[in-house]
Amino acid sequence: MNFKPSFTLFKKQNSVSYLTFLFFFCVGFVTVFAQSKTDQLEIVSQATKSGFPLIQNGKVPSILIDKSDAEVVNLVAKAVAADFKLISGTESKIIHQIQNDDYLIIAGTIGKSKVIDELIKAGKIDVSAVQNKWESYCISTVNAPMSGVKQALIIAGSDRRGTAYGLFEISKKSGVSPWVYWADVKPKQQKELYVLPGRFVSKEPSVKYRGIFINDEDWGLHPWAAKNMDTDIKDIGPKTYAKVFELLLRLKANLIWPAMHDSTKAFWFYKQNPVVADRYAIVIGSTHCDMMLRSNTFEWQHNFENEYGRKPGEYRYDTNKSEVYQYWEDRVNEAKNYESMYTVGMRGVRDGEITGPTTKEGKINLVENIIGDQRSLFTKYFGAPTNALQIFCPYKEVLDLYKGGLKVPDDVTLVWTDDNFGYIRQLSNTEEQKRSGSSGIYYHLSYLGGPHDYTWLSTNSPSLVSYEMTKAYQFGADKFWVVNVGDIKPAELETQFFLDMAWDAKKWTPENAIQYVQHWATETFGAAFANEIAAIKNQYYQLAQDGKPEHMGMLHFDAEAKNKRLAAYVDLVTKVDKLKKRIPEYLKSAYFELIEYPAKGAALMNQKFFYAQMSLEVAETNKKLALDYSQKAKNALEQIISLTHHYNKEIENGKWDGIITHAPRNLETYAMPKIANPEILSDSLRNPQPFDRRYIEKVITTIEAANSDNLISLNASSYKNKLDIASEKIITVDGLGLNGESISRFPFTGKSFKNDEYTKAPYVEYIVNLKAGEYDLSLKSLPTKTINNERKLNFAVVINQQVPQFVDADTSKKDKNWTLSVVRGYVDKKIKFNIDKEGQTTIRIYLQDTGLALSQIDINKL
Structure with missing residues (x-):
């Protein structure tokens, strides 16, 4: 790097030139810090006073980066240069030393890029708002940042990913979609593009680790990659992952749970895979059932003999500890120089229960011992167990062990899961929210399993995702979010929404999530x-x-x-x-x-x-x-x-x-x-081939239209009156539940009211004219779960000031009722009531708990 700070670029031949320099430097200093901080980076297609020309008369600026900066900066700079070619027809040059360019893009990481550090030292850019922050960046337009340069657009990242995100922000605001490759969203051709003057400062992400899980890839991503990308190995390999990792950076994500299904060899089998991940600054993790970065389906079942020269014993820790321990240790040793995250605990070889003791107590003791041994490996290779990123995922039967008393070290991140159909099973209670390891979420946009797969199309709406993930964030799940995206396609929009929420969890709340598609469509299609x-x-x-x-x-x-x-x-x-x-x-x-x-x-x-x-x-x-x-x-x-x-x-x-x-x-x-x-x-x-009927349950139900003469059907949002309470309110969530609307309490952290204090809870009130007689009242709500063990999921229903009837809408128990509810999209809870005299009937429904999403109320005369 041949860059020198501005004051050394001027030859001090006489006092006049030196005074000129001082004047120039001071003016520049004042100009930089007089610029207002903007809420968002703005790029326009018409020339503006002091605007920085990204494209002008077919020309694009070069991109200056430091060779000693992280490799991801170079990779992303090249991607952005290629993006400019898609827009303008001209590709930016990547340069490593200053040239006599009137206009220049300068990108680098604070403390890693000499040019950025010198600009900070010279007072040309202010990075105080992002310095020492996590994955943050600032973008500034600066006049005369150095000799020979008229104006620069400067991207300074707090760390290597912050710089990468800042560079890709330029592309995105110029009209290049994150899906430019993965969904062929080609940008509009532009003859002129200008960055409006000012200084944009990014926020830190709401969630520290954010990423995707490629899963059930046998029928899409794997055959495509084998045929079109990693043709030499006919598998999902480094060429495919390079494209995946670029997508993640464009979406401001930082973590991968790699593909691990039957068709695919383990991520670590191809030694270039972790190298590529590191080049793209992507954190490598592994699934809820693949502990310690091992992929058991392939590595234990199929490749163990090739790796160790012998056939494996049983994947069972109580009887085969030494072999399993060595298997884990070898991966920790291999991964120690990569940015990695370890799943601790133990499950079966694949997505099944741990093999070992038959009693719950025995399993709990075994898993606690396993975690202790795993953390001894972290001490050996990282100096202390707390120096390794760790998650514990109470998925499926593991949640029962955790509820049964299984102890997890305080610094390990608890990763709560949904029920595979988008409804989160449990979140942190008051004590768990104090844990130093915090908590996170494993969520599904695609699922292979009972009662039936949904791996073809992606249909979980932004409103549902926002409802559940906002709930999670408000209960402290801010360390880790990963989403099962299946084959990536066709879950593009939903994946982007999930990761946009992970970046800024407060931007897309349940109240405005319905507007996300329009926002996304504007960016994607215009x-x-x-x-x-x-x-x-x-x-x-x-x-x-x-x-x-x-x-x-x-x-x-x-x-x-x-x-x-x-x-x-x-x-x-x-x-x-x-x-x-x-x-x-x-x-x-x-x-x-x-x-x-x-x-x-x-x-x-x-x-x-x-x-x-x-x-x-x-x-x-x-x-x-x-x-x-x-x-x-x-x-x-x-x-x-x-x-x-x-x-x-x-x-x-x-x-x-x-x-x-x-x-x-x-x-x-x-x-x-x-x-x-x-x-x-x-x-x-x-189709004479035999069908795969695993994980399929029959559901016997009839979905009826509300056309009965005896039926009155009300949208929950059509209440006549409501009562909010201090610091919270009853909101209507568009795009959620039956008929596209549900009501719920917000925020989700509001008080949970016991039955003997139900009158203190917020309520909604409906007024209908009914004849005398006996009725069924059906409350149809989203099949959500009790938030944690300190809460319930109760309604109190009072009709004409009669004695209240209490309704539990929780679907935490995986039984036939849960199966029916997740397939048809609602849980139906019924009560009976009598009307003695024809006339106006008042139905008051108290929402005793948060997390209830009531969609429809049906009144049926018996």
Whole structure:
């Protein structure tokens, strides 16, 4: 690096030149610190006074970085230079010493970049707001920062990731989507772009470690990577991960749980994988069942003999301690020089219970001993157990052990989980919130398991994610968030929302999360299309709330509900096709991947099942109509297959060949259901292969439309009166629950009221006219869980000042009620009441606990 501070760049030939320099330096100093701090970096397409030209007359500035800075800075600088080429046609040069450029982008890490440190020393930039902060950055426009440079755009990062995020912020604000590669969101061509003058200072992220879990990759990411990326190893390897890691940095994430399914060799098997992670400054972790950075499915079951020259014994610590301990120690030794995070404890080889003692007490004692031994390894390799990042994930049966008294060291981060369907099982209580290790969340946007997979499309709405993750953050889960994204595609929008929340947990609250899609669509497709895209995606989410596309074979809708749903999907597809005509050519692939395929796929899955069912219903009475329905069901499946073929083979010249299948795991739900006229089926639709029925439960339920003469159905948000209490309120959450609205208490940290103090709780009140008689009152709410063991999930219902009836809406217990609730999207709790005299009836519902999301109230005369 040949940079020298400004005051040495001037040759002190005489007193005049020196005084000139002093004047220039002082003016520059005043200019920098007179600039106001802005809330956000602003880039415009018209020249402005003092604006920094990112693109001007086809020219783009060079990017100056220090060779001694972290490698990720160089990698991201190159990516940003390539981004500028996409926008302007000209790629920025990456330089390592000052040239006589009028305009220059300077990027570096405080304390690691000589040029940044000298600019700080010379008073040209103020980094006090980010210095020594976590993953923060400031971006400043500075006039005459050094001799020969007229103006500079300076990105100073508090650490290596902060610098990377700051550089990518320039790209994003210039119109380059984080999904420029992964969803072909090409930027709009620009002839002029200017950064408005000022100083933008980023906040520290709300959550310290934020990332994704690539999972169940057998049917998408793995075949695609093997065919198109890591063709030499025919697996998910360093070339694929380089693209993944760049995406994570663009999304301001910093952590990976690598792919670990049956089809994929372990992340650490390919020695370049951790090297690439380090180059991109990505923290390497491992799943809830793969302890100590080991991937047991491959490394214990399949590769142990290659690694150790002998077959392994049983993956069981109480009888095979020395072998398991050595297996873990070897990985700690290998990983000690990488930024890593260790999952402690023990489960089965894959996603199963620990092998060992049969009693809960025995298992608890064994796991506590295991954690103690694991931490002895951290002492050996890191000097102290607290010097290694550690998480403990009470997932599935491990939560029962933790509730049973299993002790976890205070510095280990507790990672709470959802129930695999988006509803968090438990959060930290008062004492747990005091832990030095804090807590975190493992969340699902995709899941393989009972009662049924949902690995094809991504349908968990921003409103649901915000509701659950805001709850988590308010109860102290600020250390670690990781989300299961399956194959990454097609969960792009939902993944970005989760990570945007992890960066700023207070920006997208349950009250405004419904607006996120419009915000995202504006950034991704432009303001001209944002309203229509928001309408499409929010309708798509709402329809899936009542039944995910993958679950349509488990639910039965009555005729009225079926027709309403079919009409809604026709409307959805009509909107998609209408807007598609106006989408510019350069965004057509992105529109197909992000909007068209999921919307049409969901619509066609509903049509396939409904028309098949309707064909059977009329088979005996109207054979012509039965044939018509059978043909429509067949056509729906053929269109799903055709759309998937287009995705894999035709868009972007076959770039995504293998990335998606219409039938993950070859489950029965993706095949042709029984129809009245099976002879119309071609061989390709008969699907003779055996179906994988693991993790599938039958759900016997009928979804009825609210059309009964005896039924009064109220949206929970249509209350006549409500009572808030000090420091909290009852809010309406759009896009959540039945009919797209739910009410809830906010914030979630409000008091939990016992039954004997229910009158102190916030309430809502409904007024209806009822005849005398006996009634059922049905309270339909989101299938959420009790927040922690200090709370419940109770309503108190008072009708016409009668004796209160208390309702427990908790779905923590995984039973048939939970299965039914998560598949149909609500829990239904009923009480009975009598009306003695016809007239106005007042129904008052006290929300005794936070975390209750009430959507609908049905009153049915018996």
